[in-house]
Amino acid sequence: MTRSKRWCVVAAVTLLVILAPLAWRALPADDDPVSAADLVARVRASDGHAYSGFVESQGALQLPVTSKFTDVGALVGERTRMRVWWRGERAWRVDKLLVSGETDLVHADALTTQWDYEDATARQSVDPQIRLPRTADLLPPALGHRLLEDVDAGDLARLPARRVAGRDALGLRLSPGAPQSSIDHVDLWVDRDTAVPLRVEVYDDAGDRNPVFVSQFRSFDPATPSVEDTSFRAPPGTDLSFEEVLDIADAANQYAPVIPPATVGGLAKSPDADRAVGIYGTGVTQLITIPLRDREADPLREQLGTTIGSHLVEGGTVVAVGPLGLLLTGAPGDGGWLIAGTVTEETLVRAAADLASGTRYVDGAGR
Incomplete structure (x- = not known):
């Protein structure tokens, strides 16, 4: 064999090695003749299923935020790259990958550790009853399960299957029927074998053909990660601290002397929100x-x-950023209620009026 022929063989083999994974991902997806309602039931049954992989989320929602809400603004307005190892609700790890390092969330039982590689700090806290969103909430399984909570069967439809992270994924569309919702529809694709959500797309009601938020696995492994994968050991020199208050939502819920009404904007309050911060509605609304x-x-x-x-x-003052609406009540020097969610402006205004008329003030004993 001549040198040129040998080079052609080497080049051909190299090309096959490079293209084989791409060709596998490009294969048409196998679908299942399952109804939308039955697929949702399978997704709910998959809650708690172990997995690991690489996730990317991309948001186009530029929230007007101050320093107290910077992390939330970044989550929904930027590209976020994450590695995840999920053994279950009581043992998981999510590493947010940055240009200069990473910021990790490690959860063990009731304790969550946030480790910042660049600053060499580790903050530990017990998960509060109510908190602001964090990176783990962007994972397709967490997002998918939350959006499908209490969904009406009439709001569901099947979508064609597609390949996601090299796996067959069954499609599902949720078009909320609640008049308060500012979301037009949510498209999900779930793993054919495990029913774990692999990709979530959120579309607002402005008629844009592109999603305002996407979260998807780039690689996915349904095997249970090892205990070592979800463990954290503080490197030497790490500044370790324990936080009694996690964020501004946790602080308000613990210490604000108010109890909001049972219903605002036509949405019922969650039974879990029994203190100062109110959570209203379910799923996409x-x-x-x-x-x-x-x-x-x-x-x-x-x-x-x-x-x-x-x-x-x-x-108050109101602004809408895609499907997210924010209203801040009150005047300068008076404090106020921050009302935010995937609801219409009319719903925000109604909620502000309900808070003004229905909020109950309590003493330190909760009376």
């Missing part, structure tokens, strides 16, 4: 109400006032 002191409300109100599309309504 939800809002949260957080009481803020003036030192938190004033800078947020100023930021909202300079945001394109914001305007004054009865009860």
